[in-house]
Amino acid sequence: MNEKEIKRVSKFLSFVLRHSPETINLKLDENGWANVDELILQSKNQEVKLDLDALTIVVETNDKKRFAFNEDKTKIRASQGHSIDIELNLNEIEPPDYLYHGTVAASIDSIKEIGLQKMSRQHVHLSKDKETAIKVGGRRGKPIILIVAAGRMQQEGFKFYLSENGVWLTNEVPAKYIQF
Ligand code: HQG
Numbered sequence: 321m322n323e324k325e326i327k328r329v330s331k332f333l334s335f336v337l338r339h340s341p342e343t344i345n346l347k348l349d350e351n352g353w354a355n356v357d358e359l360i361l362q363s364k365n366q367e368v369k370l371d372l373d374a375l376t377i378v379v380e381t382n383d384k385k386r387f388a389f390n391e392d393k394t395k396i397r398a399s400q401g402h403s404i405d406i407e408l409n410l411n412e413i414e415p416p417d418y419l420y421h422g423t424v425a426a427s428i429d430s431i432k433e434i435g436l437q438k439m440s441r442q443h444v445h446l447s448k449d450k451e452t453a454i455k456v457g458g459r460r461g462k463p464i465i466l467i468v469a470a471g472r473m474q475q476e477g478f479k480f481y482l483s484e485n486g487v488w489l490t491n492e493v494p495a496k497y498i499q500f
Contacts, residue, residue: 352406385485400483410481417471419446422457436493443489467499
């Protein structure tokens with residue numbers, strides 16, 4: 321598989337495993353796992369060609385490690401980024417003092433007013449370094465990097481989680497913890 325094919329499969333998996341499994345009549349369990357055989361079968365009439373080899377390549381080589389298998393490779397799920405309501409069973413964990421969020425100018429006024437919100441996802445996504453945040457913000461235009469006082473938030477009762485692929489997650493970030 322070349323880069324382009326890997327990206328296509330990754331995009332397709334993001335769509336069905338994070339947002340819209342019903343599009344291909346796929347059922348996810350309450351923890352977001354899809355049965356691998358069922359996923360392959362239900363993808364037969366789609367434009368991407370899915371088999372166990374393709375899934376393995378995407379799980380292993382994907383730059384962000386967006387997807388993970390269970391131990392015996394019978395199930396697959398997205399490690400974060402869902403808009404559908406699933407329980408990832410993330411453990412609460414102490415964040416570093418500062419985390420970063422990449423966004424764009426058009427969102428700044430609203431963020432100043434109501435803080436960072438989950439929008440359509442299950443969590444607010446934060447990055448451990450500025451470089452990653454620049455990439456995340458850069459998906460939408462010229463990136464603006466916000467610095468989040470995560471350590472102080474946690475001390476004041478907010479919960480933090482770390483997804484399997486290293487994305488920091490929380491439920492909201494009130495504006496007073498954000499350095500603009
Ligand atoms: C913005 C990618 C107005 C927020 C990335 C962002 C990430 C507000 C957008 C993951 C707001 C939501 C998530 C407020 C937040 N008013 N705008 N109060 N609060 N926003 O895509 O963080 O490639 O849901 O700044 O790497 O951009 O998909 O979140 O611009 O980890 O694996 O609302 O998606 O990962 O956008 O990205 P998103 P995000 P994948």
